[in-house]
Amino acid sequence: MFSEPHYDGLHGWIEVITGSMFSGKTEELLRRLRRAELAHLSIRLFKPLIDTRYSMESVVSHDNTRLPCVRIVNPESILADTQNVDVVAIDEAQFFSEALVNVCTALADAGKRVIVSGLDMDYRGLPFGVMPHIIARAEFVTKVHAICVQCGSLANYSHRISSDNNLILIGEKDRYEPLCRKCFCQVCQQQEHSTSTQNIFSKQ
Ligand code: ZN
Numbered sequence: 001m002f003s004e005p006h007y008d009g010l011h012g013w014i015e016v017i018t019g020s021m022f023s024g025k026t027e028e029l030l031r032r033l034r035r036a037e038l039a040h041l042s043i044r045l046f047k048p049l050i051d052t053r054y055s056m057e058s059v060v061s062h063d064n065t066r067l068p069c070v071r072i073v074n075p076e077s078i079l080a081d082t083q084n085v086d087v088v089a090i091d092e093a094q095f096f097s098e099a100l101v102n103v104c105t106a107l108a109d110a111g112k113r114v115i116v117s118g119l120d121m122d123y124r125g126l127p128f129g130v131m132p133h134i135i136a137r138a139e140f141v142t143k144v145h146a147i148c149v150q151c152g153s154l155a156n157y158s159h160r161i162s163s164d165n166n167l168i169l170i171g172e173k174d175r176y177e178p179l180c181r182k183c184f185c186q187v188c189q190q191q192e193h194s195t196s197t198q199n200i201f202s203k204q
Pocket of ligand 1: 152
């Protein structure tokens with residue numbers, strides 16, 4: 001479990017919580033924020049306007065714990081809204097534009113503790129948007145894992161059950177399932193096989 005360094009109000013840093021869907025990222029983010037509140041630090045939590053799961057005004061984890069949040073479109077609005085804040089947290093960060101990289105860097109450079117939570121890979125198993133760039137700049141990176149629904153191993157991938165091909169498709173267990181590497185590879189091979197079979201038939 002991550003043990004945060006003592007925050008002195010002068011030395012900022014970036015910490016990242018990442019992993020697949022259903023891996024407990026938001027639970028871990030809320031745990032760190034509750035501890036920051038116990039340490040009498042001022043916190044502010046942001047999430048993208050696109051994410052409407054569970055609640056419009058709070059970040060809610062799968063276990064139904066919640067903290068109030070500010071929902072934004074443009075990451076640069078975080079800068080103006082956090083001047084007197086010690087800890088700046090960003091949930092579902094993979095949905096923000098690349099401007100979030102400079103925002104996180106500026107906040108940490110200004111002495112703030114920045115906590116970023118988000119998916120590291122999209123449903124295809126490819127690096128997701130801005131996340132790899134923030135991970136590269138972070139002092140601390142915590143990768144959490146779900147449990148593979150097929151074999152019970154540690155899951156690293158968010159496999160999309162739905163046939164929708166849009167990169168951003170908000171959903172829960174109706175649309176995604178956590179899979180380990182082995183099971184994800186098997187599913188991808190089966191899908192490639194069925195797609196190539198469809199192509200053979202469509203050419204006839
Ligand atoms: Zn598996």
